[in-house]
Amino acid sequence: MSQPLSLLTAFADLPDPRVERTRWHSLADLLVIALCATLCGADRFPALETWGLAKEDWLRQRLALPHGIPSHDTFNRVFARLDPEAFTTCFLRWVDALRLPLSGEQIALDGKTWRHSFDTARGAGPIHVVSAWAAENRLVLGQVKVEDKSNEITALPALLSLLDVSGCLVTIDAMGCQKQIARQIVKQEGDYVLALKGNQPSLFEEVRLFLEDWAEGNAPGSGHTCPTGAMQELGRSPKG
Numbered sequence: 001m002s003q004p005l006s007l008l009t010a011f012a013d014l015p016d017p018r019v020e021r022t023r024w025h026s027l028a029d030l031l032v033i034a035l036c037a038t039l040c041g042a043d044r045f046p047a048l049e050t051w052g053l054a055k056e057d058w059l060r061q062r063l064a065l066p067h068g069i070p071s072h073d074t075f076n077r078v079f080a081r082l083d084p085e086a087f088t089t090c091f092l093r094w095v096d097a098l099r100l101p102l103s104g105e106q107i108a109l110d111g112k113t114w115r116h117s118f119d120t121a122r123g124a125g126p127i128h129v130v131s132a133w134a135a136e137n138r139l140v141l142g143q144v145k146v147e148d149k150s151n152e153i154t155a156l157p158a159l160l161s162l163l164d165v166s167g168c169l170v171t172i173d174a175m176g177c178q179k180q181i182a183r184q185i186v187k188q189e190g191d192y193v194l195a196l197k198g199n200q201p202s203l204f205e206e207v208r209l210f211l212e213d214w215a216e217g218n219a220p221g222s223g224h225t226c227p228t229g230a231m232q233e234l235g236r237s238p239k240g
Helices: 027-039 045-054 056-060 072-081 084-098 152-160 179-187 201-215 228-234
Strands: 106-113 128-134 139-145 169-172 191-194
Touching: 027 045, 027 072, 045 056, 045 072, 084 139, 106 152, 128 152, 139 152, 152 179, 179 191
Parallel strands: 106 169, 169 191
Antiparallel strands: 106 128, 128 139
């Protein structure tokens, strides 16, 4: 079982994007307040400041806070300049220490569009991300932003490469029913369940005909070829 890791330890090597003379508030204080406030439902920078002011006495028992609670503008400026890849690495290190190793745990990969993430004034569309959810641990293990003019097919392999899926069951909707993704899961010693729809027409038709034979009481594959060959082409899971 992994050992608990404090937030401060997990983020100790996260680069601070500010110059020394502008660091009125420590990066550690900003991160702890932001995380705790977010867990309590804060979803805007002003809400981080409001939560911090409401819990200031409790926070002062645990943090330095040399200049009090940071303003919402400070949260905004600092988080806008943080290195997202370095932040993700630190975050995954912290979450992985919280995760209990469970054999056969389901890890669900799915894409979502963030509400209110568009910026009409700058012509920026909404942000779309793919996330990994550990069902039994009830933890988000990681997220990867889908690049503009791209789709989830390119983001899913990047997210998978960040995760330890050995001994786990990875589930993905029909968008992820791709040979490359299936093979990557197998290479990382995981199993998979991929939704099959019309985006894989040949395999979809083989499976449909095979199941129709089964439903009619015929021996599996007696009327149509069993889709084993197609499944092998997709990339079979270690446990079949």
